[in-house]
Amino acid sequence: MPESLNILFTAKEQVTLERSPVAEPGPGEVLVRTTWTLVSTGTECICYGQLYEPGTHWERYARYPMAAGYSHAGVVERVGPGVTELKPGDRVASFASHRQWVCAPADHFLRVPAGVSDEEATFYALATVVQNGVRRAAHEMGDIVAVIGLGILGQLVVQYARVMGAWEVIAVDPS
Structure with missing residues (x-):
């Protein structure tokens, strides 16, 4: 089995590969080969640069070493015992970080x-x-x-508000 390359923030303004x-999937788990990840510049810049005030939720979230990223797509390569909802070859999306391989419970992935x-x-x-936030608004x-x-x-949010029936959406960008 190959090694996985993973992006980690190890300290303020320090990143390493x-x-x-690569783990074999255990009961209820799947092994996914990453095909694409998305960089969320706001979150990742805040965590990389430690651009937050002490005592905020960011301090609890951004603990070094920190696996960067949370928007992932890939292909199921192997399934562990008991997995019936996914099979090798299925394309999936998840909240996984920037890494080549992800081994996690099958219910962490969406086909x-x-x-x-x-x-x-x-x-x-x-x-x-975003959908959760718009629904709770x-x-x-x-x-x-x-x-x-x-x-x-x-x-x-603009797109979801329109789809969910807003009569008018006013979009303001301060920059």
Whole structure:
């Protein structure tokens, strides 16, 4: 089995390419070969540069060494005993980090439909976060929605707000 190359933030403004053995999937797990990952520049720049105040949720999240990334697509290579929902050759998306190989429980992966590219599939993690936020915003069909900040998340919020029935979406980017 090959080694996996993994991107790690090891300290403030320090990044390394780590080699690790690729695990065989155990019961309920799958082994996925990465085909594409997405860089979320906001989160990754904040964690890489330690651009947060002490005591915030960022300090709890960005603990070094930290596996960078959380938007992943790949192909199932092996399945462990008891896995029935995925099979070798299935294309999947997940919240996994920037690494060549991922071995994790099968329910951490979502099968990618035919017609969706691996690049598009990497948006699964971000879209899940945004969709959850838009649904919790307690808006109704016909509301006017303002989105402040048009980074990647803000742009996804604009799209979800329209799809979920906003009458008008006002997008503001301060930069």
